[in-house]
Amino acid sequence: MVYLEFQGVSHNYNGEQQVIHGLHLQVQEGEFVSLVGRSGCGKTTLLKMAAGLLAPDEGTVRIADKPVTEPQTQVGVVFQAPTLLEWQTVRDNVLLPVSLVRKPTRADREAADAFLERMGLAQHADKYPAELSGGQQSRVGIARALMRNPSLLLMDEPFAALDALTRESLQEDLLQLCRSRKMTVLFITHDITEAVYLSDRVIVLHGGGIAGEYSVPLPDLRHYEMRYDGEFNRVCLAVRQAMEGGERK
Numbered sequence: 516m517v518y519l520e521f522q523g524v525s526h527n528y529n530g531e532q533q534v535i536h537g538l539h540l541q542v543q544e545g546e547f548v549s550l551v552g553r554s555g556c557g558k559t560t561l562l563k564m565a566a567g568l569l570a571p572d573e574g575t576v577r578i579a580d581k582p583v584t585e586p587q588t589q590v591g592v593v594f595q596a597p598t599l600l601e602w603q604t605v606r607d608n609v610l611l612p613v614s615l616v617r618k619p620t621r622a623d624r625e626a627a628d629a630f631l632e633r634m635g636l637a638q639h640a641d642k643y644p645a646e647l648s649g650g651q652q653s654r655v656g657i658a659r660a661l662m663r664n665p666s667l668l669l670m671d672e673p674f675a676a677l678d679a680l681t682r683e684s685l686q687e688d689l690l691q692l693c694r695s696r697k698m699t700v701l702f703i704t705h706d707i708t709e710a711v712y713l714s715d716r717v718i719v720l721h722g723g724g725i726a727g728e729y730s731v732p733l734p735d736l737r738h739y740e741m742r743y744d745g746e747f748n749r750v751c752l753a754v755r756q757a758m759e760g761g762e763r764k
């Protein structure tokens with residue numbers, strides 16, 4: 516079943532040249548799709564339209580077959596800058612999606628603590644964001660998005676500020692979570708290896724549209740050794756070549 520769909524979507528800022536132009540894309544329920552492309556090609560613009568934070572000038576974005584006109588409760592969004600509330604503790608920041616609609620219960624606090632533990636932040640729950648490193652703050656942002664129990668996760672370079680090993684372990688955690696909860700994911704990254712490792716499909720954006728689309732022929736259960744596999748590297752090379760300026764579909 517198609518879960519997220521862009522139907523002939525276009526967008527420009529301030530009436531200037533179109534950043535996204537008549538784009539069609541379907542993401543299946545439970546599918547993990549990465550968006551890659553040169554800086555400024557419109558990845559964040561596309562993600563913001565899916566999040567209901569930006570309206571397309573033309574075309575429609577649909578989630579579960581309903582047009583998106585505003586932010587949706589079943590959608591979790593993670594940006595590279597985690598935008599945490601400085602005056603609230605780490606735990607309260609994670610609880611924010613709940614406290615915006617009702618008073619958090621003990622079960623909510625336990626769920627928040629479980630996500631923080633999963634992100635390796637159990638001992639930081641009572642601290643304030645300013646006391647955490649940039650990478651730790653990014654992980655709080657991810658825990659907060661997961662607190663919504665989202666069916667669709669939109670992630671914009673969520674691991675960009677992390678060291679290589681933390682990044683790898685969070686990639687494993689994210690994959691496990693997505694598979695076990697059958698989450699649909701749209702994931703932006705500049706790292707081709709990360710895109711191929713995490714995804715069922717990698718989409719290359721170029722010139723306002725889709726320049727290439729690559730299914731990843733790896734089993735659902737991924738292991739870091741797969742990154743050195745010949746097939747894996749063939750997909751990485753194809754993605755890279757499309758990023759260098761492939762034909763627009």
Ligand SMILES: Nc1ncnc2c1ncn2[C@@H]1O[C@H](COP(=O)(O)OP(=O)(O)OP(=O)(O)O)[C@@H](O)[C@H]1O
Nearest residue numbers: 528529534552553554555556557558559560561705
């Ligand atoms: N609020 C805005 N107002 C005007 N122009 C904008 C705005 N946001 C983005 N743009 C422009 O739209 C284009 C696409 O931006 P977008 O952030 O979607 O690209 P991106 O592919 O995510 O880039 P990056 O990889 O550098 O994050 C860029 O040329 C950018 O300068």
